[in-house]
Amino acid sequence: xxxxxxxxxxxxxxxxxxxxxxxxxxxxxxxxxxxxxxxxxxxxxxxxxxxxxxxxxxxxxxxxxxxxxxxxxxxxxxxxxxxxxxxxxxxxxxxxxxxxxxxxxxxxxxxxxxxxxxxxxxxxxxxxxxxxxxxxxxxxxxxxxxxxxxxxxxxxxxxxxxxxxxxxxxxxxxxxxxxxxxxxxxxxxxxxxxxxxxxxxxxxxxxxxxxxxxxxxxxxxxxxxxxxxxxxxxxxxxxxxxxxxxxxxxxxxxxxxxxxxxxxxxxxxxxxxxxxxxxxxxxxxxxxxxxxxxxxxxxxxxxxxxxxxxxxxxxxxxxxxxxxxxxxxxxxxxxxxxxxxxxxxxxxxxxxxxxxxxxxxxxxxxxxxxxxxxxxxxxxxxxxxxxxxxxxxxxxxxxxxxxxxxxxxxxxxxxxxxxxxxxxxxxxxxxxxxxxxxxxxxxxxxxxxxxxxxxxxxxxxxxxxxxxxxxxxxxxxxxxxxxxxxxxxxxxxxxxxxxxxxxxxxxxxxxxxxxxxxxxxxxxxxxxxxxxxxxxxxxxxxxxxxxxxxxxxxxxxxxxxxxxxxxxxxxxxxxxxxxxxxxxxxxxxxxxxxxxx
Numbered sequence: 296x297x298x299x300x301x302x303x304x305x306x307x308x309x310x311x312x313x314x315x316x317x318x319x320x321x322x323x324x325x326x327x328x329x330x331x332x333x334x335x336x337x338x339x340x341x342x343x344x345x346x347x348x349x350x351x352x353x354x355x356x357x358x359x360x361x362x363x364x365x366x367x368x369x370x371x372x373x374x375x376x377x378x379x380x381x382x383x384x385x386x387x388x389x390x391x392x393x394x395x396x397x398x399x400x401x402x403x404x405x406x407x408x409x410x411x412x413x414x415x416x417x418x419x420x421x422x423x424x425x426x427x428x429x430x431x432x433x434x435x436x437x438x439x440x441x442x443x444x445x446x447x448x449x450x451x452x453x454x455x456x457x458x459x460x461x462x463x464x465x466x467x468x469x470x471x472x473x474x475x476x477x478x479x480x481x482x483x484x485x486x487x488x489x490x491x492x493x494x495x496x497x498x499x500x501x502x503x504x505x506x507x508x509x510x511x512x513x514x515x516x517x518x519x520x521x522x523x524x525x526x527x528x529x530x531x532x533x534x535x536x537x538x539x540x541x542x543x544x545x546x547x548x549x550x551x552x553x554x555x556x557x558x559x560x561x562x563x564x565x566x567x568x569x570x571x572x573x574x575x576x577x578x579x580x581x582x583x584x585x586x587x588x589x590x591x592x593x594x595x596x597x598x599x600x601x602x603x604x605x606x607x608x609x610x611x612x613x614x615x616x617x618x619x620x621x622x623x624x625x626x627x628x629x630x631x632x633x634x635x636x637x638x639x640x641x642x643x644x645x646x647x648x649x650x651x652x653x654x655x656x657x658x659x660x661x662x663x664x665x666x667x668x669x670x671x672x673x674x675x676x677x678x679x680x681x682x683x684x685x686x687x688x689x690x691x692x693x694x695x696x697x698x699x700x701x702x703x704x705x706x707x708x709x710x711x712x713x714x715x716x717x718x719x720x721x722x723x724x725x726x727x728x729x730x731x732x733x734x735x736x737x738x739x740x741x742x743x744x745x746x747x748x749x750x751x752x753x754x755x756x757x758x759x760x761x762x763x764x765x766x767x768x769x770x771x772x773x774x775x776x777x778x779x780x781x782x783x784x785x786x787x788x789x790x791x792x793x794x795x796x797x798x799x800x801x802x803x804x805x806x807x808x809x810x811x812x813x814x815x816x817x818x819x820x821x822x823x824x825x826x827x828x829x830x831x832x833x834x835x836x837x838x839x840x841x842x843x844x845x846x847x848x849x850x851x852x853x854x855x856x857x858x859x860x861x862x863x864x865x866x867x868x869x870x871x872x873x874x875x876x877x878x879x880x881x882x883x884x885x886x887x888x889x890x891x892x
Contacts (some may be wrong), residue, residue: 347583371611372620393632393649410438416645416780419449433507441742460849462770479746512547530588545840593702599679611858741791746890754801765846794892800851807877
């Protein structure tokens with residue numbers, strides 16, 4: 296058995312040594328048992344989407360049991376007061392950069408506002424630079440086009456979708472390293488399959504696997520096997536009359552599925568003999584996406600109150616983090632990058648200063664008392680401040696979070712000095728971190744290292760009669776294209792001049808075929824007539840457990856327009872119809888531009 300372990304360690308250590316060009320042969324000759332503790336740890340980061348703090352049995356939910364997620368806490372550390380942002384993209388930006396999201400330019404969740412500035416250094420950049428294999432499997436939500444795409448932000452492998460919410464969770468169209476592919480089966484299961492394949496393929500070198508799931512974000516779609524296991528909703532929201540029990544049941548069923556998939560990841564690490572060599576952490580990106588039990592906390596997703604920003608965080612590294620470590624000190628998503636960097640002994644050289652702090656002293660039990668700090672939550676011009684004992688709300692109300700965790704009583708009159716001090720800190724933070732206005736950046740085309748550019752309908756502006764299929768852009772398409780005065784426009788920055796193949800994805804009802812469409816930028820243009828109708832039905836409603844707020848979807852067909860020469864620089868990339876013989880041109884979903892020369 297010892298011989299097998301020696302071979303296993305040799306196979307894991309040698310590729311890393313070669314990639315880092317460090318001479319470790321003497322250490323190998325001296326004895327692998329002595330140096331095995333110095334192997335760089337693998338890292339698996341699991342992120343739930345819209346899962347509330349109260350959606351786990353770990354935190355007292357009695358309607359379901361989540362044994363695999365709970366076991367991570369039993370095996371390692373549980374952070375009881377861990378804070379993220381009120382919504383998806385900002386949390387992801389903060390976790391990836393260690394910086395408050397307004398610093399990186401993230402101020403929305405669609406239409407380009409979710410993109411981090413190109414000069415930000417990400418967690419994946421840092422670990423890729425250190426010789427790690429890096430992969431993301433799931434929802435990116437921090438930019439579609441390079442240099443904002445995950446493949447240009449340090450992730451060597453990407454399988455999933457770069458946009459925010461997705462319209463269908465059963466075998467949907469996805470991306471694999473910027474190429475369009477078709478998913479297989481229920482999306483969280485498919486993402487897990489891909490992550491497991493990545494872990495297995497890189498078991499002999501250090502890897503960072505980021506698994507940002509798409510659930511329990513709506514649409515509320517979950518297979519029967521999980522739906523049928525939620526037979527009752529035993530605990531209720533603080534305002535039970537506002538709760539939709541069917542929506543809650545779907546969210547909890549999705550949580551059961553996530554727990555099963557987490558168990559698959561943990562099981563594969565065990566099978567490969569990687570448990571002791573791997574840091575595993577699990578958290579969520581904001582508060583619950585519905586009115587459901589959350590231990591009486593005020594607020595939900597979108598709110599800067601406790602219930603909107605408190606997330607579970609659990610972390611294991613057997614032999615390094617003591618089992619059942621309980622941490623009640625306030626911590627935040629901005630702390631994860633410096634924490635993982637220190638745990639892995641990775642150089643944290645970044646292009647911008649980090650706001651977060653390493654949590655290693657807390658994990659080691661060496662930080663009592665921990666230095667006093669304030670944490671800030673910002674969204675849509677509203678900022679709250681959290682200390683270890685108090686929360687100052689956006690309107691100035693002060694809450695004693697130890698004696699009144701549900702934020703029922705304003706104690707600003709009782710503690711005027713505390714309220715004043717936290718108010719001054721908030722104003723200073725806003726002045727330092729939040730710009731007067733966020734820049735509206737063009738969409739990039741033709742990055743030198745990434746010849747294929749996706750320009751989805753969500754990033755376009757529909758002019759004239761053109762309407763969006765839903766007010767939430769991320770999985771939407773454009774329709775009601777009825778006039779030659781109508782157009783679809785992207786404000787773009789062409790990064791590399793050249794010849795581009797243009798392909799659009801469309802549907803067209805029978806009787807509407809024949810329209811002549813033109814794509815133009817400046818003096819360059821290419822046109823093509825739509826000769827074949829393609830009119831598939833909308834779908835998704837049959838799999839929804841509750842009515843959705845997002846757009847329904849359908850299968851769009853690619854149409855090659857031809858090639859167009861694009862000059863480097865800014866401009867309005869425009870899709871218009873020159874002739875419309877039928878009632879309308881088409882429904883539009885996506886434009887692909889592939890640089891060929």
